[in-house]
Amino acid sequence: QVQLVESGGNVVQPGTSLRLSCVASGFSFTTHGMHWVRQAPGKGLEWVALISYDGRNKYHADSVKGRFTISRDNAKNTLYLQMISLRSEDTAVYYCAKDNSIGWPHCENWGQGTLVTVSS
Amino acid sequence: SYVLTQPPSVSVAPGQTARITCGGNNIGRKSVHWYQQKPGQAPILVVYDNGDRPSGIPERFSGSNSGNTATLTISRVEAGDEADYYCQVWDDYSDHVVFGGGTKLTVL
16 A cells, blocks of 8 residues: 655754655555645645656745755655755644646645654 | 635534535636545545545545535535545646645534
8 A cells, every 4th residue: 555654854943954755655656746745733734845756847835935845766765855944934744645646736645744843 | 826715614413414615716627636634644635636536435525616616525424524624726827736724524
């Protein structure tokens, strides 16, 4: 079955950097786009970024553009989110999700999430 | 940017039908997806492409989409359906995924 395991969440100070990882298994990673979606404490879902199956096309939410970068290593079945210049408002649980890759983008399967806390 | 509007809360008695709306400009022209999230858990997809169900999702969950409103309908509501529900579309003008603000379903 599809498994998505996020890691890398931590407590960090404002202005610092962090890289999240998501290891995928149970499906053909190389044929599916992948998303990062976050959820601030007590708030709703916020889409962060999407990367195509081959890594050529990347899309980022306006709130993170220029600070966050989505990438992937298909040889390692791993998705990444590089985050720089972190702010308190980036505090959230970050989920990776598998795109259906047929039709319009949506999140077919989700990981359990990793918590990022940005605080001084 | 494209905006999706959901009611903050919906309440329904067990066995009744719950309808959760998602409003957006000409949303009927888009493909709408719905997620269920229970407290402390990751979201799961319950309806995709307006009205299709992933395997394992009960037939009680259905969706429709027309004009400026998409609707998630849950028939014969059970206590276990109590959760937050989010609608989602792809905005092809901005190339962004857009989520609605979420609706908390309470089973009375």
